[in-house]
Amino acid sequence: MSQTRQLHLGAFMRPVSIHTGAWRYPGAWPDANFNLAHITRLARTLEAAKFDAFFMADHLAVLNMPIEALKRSHTVTSFEPFTLLSALAMVTERIGLVATASTTYDEPYHIARRFASLDHISAGRAGWNIVTTGNPETSFNFGSDQHLAHATRYARAREFYDVVTGLWDSWADDAFVRDVEQGLFFDPDKLHVLGHEGEHLSVRGPLNIGRPVQGWPVIVQAGASDAGRQLAAETAEVIFGSEATREGGKAFYADVKGRMAVVGRDPDHLKILPAAFVVVGETVEEARAKRAHLDSLVHYDSGIRSLNIMLDYDVSGFDPDGPLPDIPESNASKSARDRTVALARRENLTIRQLAARAGSYAGLAFVGTAKTIADEMEAWLDERASDGFNVMFPWLPGGLDDFATQVVPELQRRGIFRKDYEGTTLRDHLGLPRPENRFFAKAAREVESEAAGDQPAG
């Protein structure tokens, strides 16, 4: 173990960047949605910078926006995560590969199988970002005219997780004896048929692929609601957080790690990595100017529509270059409205500037020099507001290159980020134990102690 607590860094990626104005930024790659060479270059840059993981964003539909906004966004298309990450596995050697996969519109047998396959292909670098699909538009692509209720989606998600992890444990790690002489390919005592019959799912098994290299791919969740936090405390190994302030981060961190202790899990076995949008400049002013220019590339037609949705109030009749008026209460999401209003007041933004944020990204951002950004990241780490970040780059490749060449060396110099990978799997990078096979615990324990003399997984 290192003496100093170490930062963990994921890169939250869309081919062009998560920012909807990014494709118009000077030097950006507007065609990255169709250009694998570009994405290969990004993945290799992230690996050279020793990131823990390449984390692929995903949606199961073209986003629901009016066509006037939609036609201006590069986010309408992308590669599919499993095919993309499998391809990237072949052009990288160490970086983790995290795919988003929905429990709402897919089958656990397919999901378990694909992640196991990605984990074998990548020699133990797969992670599963478990999501429920909250976008009602998606349901229309999957034969349903009504979106599943929130509670049902969560109950199904929990059962889905149990089934997928159970399927991964279909075969003991040492099931495949391949005794050529005797003609015995596997030991039948080391095969488990799941036989799951639950409220939402009925899946017999066994899975038709061997146990993943990592035992299970790393389990990632977002989980901000009370139910989500509890689920994460019980099952997650990485949380993709969304706290926008360090104080909020500290409260969230303490809450979730506290819940882990209550359910008997080691708090170190879950890494909390909030999303952070990072813009690097030679000076703070230059970084701010870069962001302002980027935001200005979000077409007002798009931004104002997104802002109206966030506020649940039409502000398009007001002066775009004036301040945000008082917003009346409504039945819509209070947290989205309050966060948006608070942002406008805190940064003294005009309606046009706020619309650009609403139409691109309005969460936690570090905008400054390598030194100020490293200061902020170190403060989050020291104060236990997070274990690292899921970094989002303002445009690609430039925003990533700036981070890799300026911020990463600064973090390394401070001794809070690795200079090289110490292990080979995503679990190694994150310091997470390899899960025991629930059906063959004893065998797994023997294998582990043989391999490393380590403690068995909790």
Add this chain to the structure above:
Amino acid sequence: MSQTRQLHLGAFMRPVSIHTGAWRYPGAWPDANFNLAHITRLARTLEAAKFDAFFMADHLAVLNMPIEALKRSHTVTSFEPFTLLSALAMVTERIGLVATASTTYDEPYHIARRFASLDHISAGRAGWNIVTTGNPETSFNFGSDQHLAHATRYARAREFYDVVTGLWDSWADDAFVRDVEQGLFFDPDKLHVLGHEGEHLSVRGPLNIGRPVQGWPVIVQAGASDAGRQLAAETAEVIFGSEATREGGKAFYADVKGRMAVVGRDPDHLKILPAAFVVVGETVEEARAKRAHLDSLVHYDSGIRSLNIMLDYDVSGFDPDGPLPDIPESNASKSARDRTVALARRENLTIRQLAARAGSYAGLAFVGTAKTIADEMEAWLDERASDGFNVMFPWLPGGLDDFATQVVPELQRRGIFRKDYEGTTLRDHLGLPRPENRFFAKAAREVESEAAGDQPAG
């Protein structure tokens, strides 16, 4: 166009080989189910031999066999096709990549998206082997305790095909204008929302990935029944055939190509490639001895169980080294029983030998020297019994290496197989037109004529 009709060759692959005894053969790779380096080596060998396609076999369950048979078979696990083929796309440059995907237990939005993504990743090398899932065991892995009726599966498959191809046509080929100055990412007039509402499926669209490089990935079907032949004549571009004799092949070929003419399709726009198991020797006797040894590696416990199932009659009480007794009629599949009995009589096989075939592979086989195998392949081609073959190798890598170094040069010498790829896409290799976009036919036509001066697709 070449003067001489050209043979097309697919390789029908499982990691260890399709033969259940293969993992025990001297020099075989018993661990190939978990070893991507092995499969990479196989794909590169196939590409160096200029095969049209690497064709990945698939099942959605561990095969339904008694445990005494199952434990002896390497076919219990494998990589998942989309993850595997995406990985292989990165270590090959020309060879086509065909994935099997079921219309019975998956969603058309997922399937359309994954194939489009594989086609973009591989720069136009994807093919879809459309199957309905006939293995009732699979249903237990997908929340259903009753398998869909045959007729329902086929009706759903046809509708599924319509939806998937419709989703691929969501975007015109020239939809993405990426006008940085104006902030226009795509032309809204070149986006089509499918809005499918059918008997089995309801899918709105549009697809969240651009139109595949090939327009549509190549459509592959098996289709042996009357309904299957008709569907293939209407929609398939490759048929994975199963005729065991040249006479049978000729009748099938004439029937399907005749049906194509009736529905107004160019018979050249469908390639009929029967499965062919190929064993190469320095002499015919050596080849036969290799096969006999391979078959002897199918454990009798497995073979006899498979044979009993094929015959729907328990022959395990008879002398394994004696001839097959007369088999009474039953309610089971007459064709499977009759084919098996006919094979035993034709080759004068003992019960033990027949059990080995039943437990591994009992269809069309070319067992001989490079010359005799090329003679047979050429005869099938000349007599229009096929347009080529889906070759199955007896064990790997040896059986493939023998074919690549001995049979392929002989076919090339005869001028009936390419010495190098002439194009870059799977459609190029197979001589298939790029489908027009059904919703933007005019634009597609202009693009095609600009690109190549070719005829628009039929």
